[in-house]
Amino acid sequence: MTRGRLLTFFFLLLVFVSAGLLVVNLADTSNGLRPDDRPLVLLGHQVYAKHCASCHGKNLEGQPNWRQRGPDGLLPAPPHDVTGHTWHHPDEQLIRLTKLGPAKVSGGTYRSAMPGYENMLSDEEIIAVLSYIKSRWPASIRARHDDLNRRFAEEKR
Numbered sequence: 762m763t764r765g766r767l768l769t770f771f772f773l774l775l776v777f778v779s780a781g782l783l784v785v786n787l788a789d790t791s792n793g794l795r796p797d798d799r800p801l802v803l804l805g806h807q808v809y810a811k812h813c814a815s816c817h818g819k820n821l822e823g824q825p826n827w828r829q830r831g832p833d834g835l836l837p838a839p840p841h842d843v844t845g846h847t848w849h850h851p852d853e854q855l856i857r858l859t860k861l862g863p864a865k866v867s868g869g870t871y872r873s874a875m876p877g878y879e880n881m882l883s884d885e886e887i888i889a890v891l892s893y894i895k896s897r898w899p900a901s902i903r904a905r906h907d908d909l910n911r912r913f914a915e916e917k918r
Contacts, residue, residue, distance in 0.1 A: 793852040796896035805893025808886050817841055821897055835874050841894045848898060848906045851913035859887050
């Protein structure tokens, strides 16, 4: 084998290995929230305080009358505690909604004041903030959410 071919072989091998690691890393990121990962939850609390609490409330309580559209036609920010519907959605959907924003996820058919955070937060920060939110739910709600994630994963197979 010539030196040029050998270098090409190793370069392609490096590209395929790197791509494989990237896929594994993306799968790990999208596989779910980690509400028991204390350092991650602490990071999530900081991210929540900086980027989310002004709309969703310091204690995850959301805005008043969050089920009724305002004069602008938009729904107020919902709570992320047990009184809201956050825990009714699987991790993958919560991650996409946070990263891309409801308007983009819906293909532009849903108007929302919530932006996508893909240019403001890293994937790990998005996982962290959602992990923080989940860490605040009672054990019974966390268990129901875990079951929802299992069922969602089974449906995708």
